[in-house]
Amino acid sequence: MxxxxxxxxxxxxxxxxxxxxxxxxxxxxxxxxxxxxxxxxxxxxxxxxxxxxxxxxxxxxxxxxxxxxxxxxxxxxxxxxxxxxxxxxxxxxxxxxxxxxxxxxxxxxxxxxxxxxxxxxxxxxxxxxxxxxxxxxxKLAFSASLLTSGQGNTEKEDAPLLYKNVFTNIGNHYNLDTGYFTAPARGVYYFRFTGHLAHSDISMIMKMFMNEDLIVTSGHHNYGSNYADVSNGVVLQLEVGDVVSVQLRGKVWDDHYHRTTFSGFLLFSL
The missing domain is CATH 1.20.5 (Single alpha-helices involved in coiled-coils or other helix-helix interfaces)
Incomplete structure (x- = not known):
């Protein structure tokens, strides 16, 4: 055990x-x-x-x-x-x-x-x-004579006449300082001039010009006569700005009877 x-x-x-x-x-x-x-x-x-x-x-x-x-x-x-x-x-x-x-x-x-x-x-x-x-x-017309007063001859040698005694200048288209009428409108115009020769032994030849163109002439050669009157007129068709004047070669007389004149008026417009 x-x-x-x-x-x-x-x-x-x-x-x-x-x-x-x-x-x-x-x-x-x-x-x-x-x-x-x-x-x-x-x-x-x-x-x-x-x-x-x-x-x-x-x-x-x-x-x-x-x-x-x-x-x-x-x-x-x-x-x-x-x-x-x-x-x-x-x-x-x-x-x-x-x-x-x-x-x-x-x-x-x-x-x-x-x-x-x-x-x-x-x-x-x-x-x-x-x-x-x-x-x-x-309403266009003008008319003027050469002298405003007195009497006597005006002598020119192919130069425009200055018409100083203005009777009528409706529209003021005639210039008395230059002797030119200037057309304000295109139309047909009538112009006329007269001239008197007296107490002068030289001839009087008056010529109407449109611009530089001679249109009509009237004159008198003195052959021993003491007195002579000339005139002429024309109907012209002018354009605006055309000028018309009267030129003289020789002598022209004017007196208080206003024997030497330049006139014109519009016939109708174109």
Whole structure:
């Protein structure tokens, strides 16, 4: 029995040693598990902190997103309002453009009418002026003698006579300073001159000129006669600005009887 107990004791010791070894192993494993648990807890704590931070960031992001959504909604409403206003303005602009086109058309018509009226007015003014000029021209006549006073001979050598004693000068187209009559209008005119020869021993030749052209002549050669009278007349078609004058070669007499004259008047306009 003692041997058996010894054997059993050895077995028990072996089993205790094995159990102690197992306990040591379990303790080591437990230590390792505790270390892992501590690490896991630390990691969990870190993860929790990160989660909290992310939750905070998420909350902030959600707030910003909400703010952006509100702003987006406001912007969309504003855009919609602006689009409506733009549509209204486009409609008003189209109406305004149509009204402007209508006004431009009316303005063009009015300007054309005004231009036409102005042209008509200018034509009427020209007609009135022409009628006035025609009326003035119709009232055209002149007549003058050589001397204003006294008596005596005037001697010239192919030079215009200056008729100083003006009886009539309607229209003032005869110039007593030059002896020229200037035609104010195109028309047919009648001219006449007279001359008296007295107290002279030389001849008298009177010539009527239109511009530089000799038209008619009348004269008398003195062959011992103390007195002689000459005259001539002509109907001329004149243009505006044509001049008519009487030139003398020799001597011509005039006195208070006004024997030497130059006259003319308009027959009719052309």
């Amino acid at each position: 003692v041997v058996e107990q010894k054997v059993e004791l050895r077995h028990l010791k072996s089993r205790v040693t094995a159990a102690e070894s197992l306990v040591d192993a379990l303790e080591k494993e437990n230590t390792a598990m505790e270390a892992r648990m501590t690490a896991a807890e630390s990691l969990a704590e870190e993860l929790q902190m990160e989660n909290d931070a992310q939750a905070t960031e998420l909350a902030v992001a959600q707030l910003e997103l909400s703010s952006l959504q509100i702003r987006l909604t406001v912007s969309e409403e504003r855009v919609e309002e602006l689009e409506k206003q733009q549509e209204v303005q486009a409609t008003e602009l189209a109406v305004a453009q149509q009204e402007l086109s209508t006004l431009e058309l009316r303005l063009t018509v009015s300007e054309g009418l005004i231009m036409e009226l102005e042209q008509q007015q200018e034509g009427q003014e020209m007609d009135i002026q022409e009628l006035q000029n025609t009326n003035i021209v119709r």
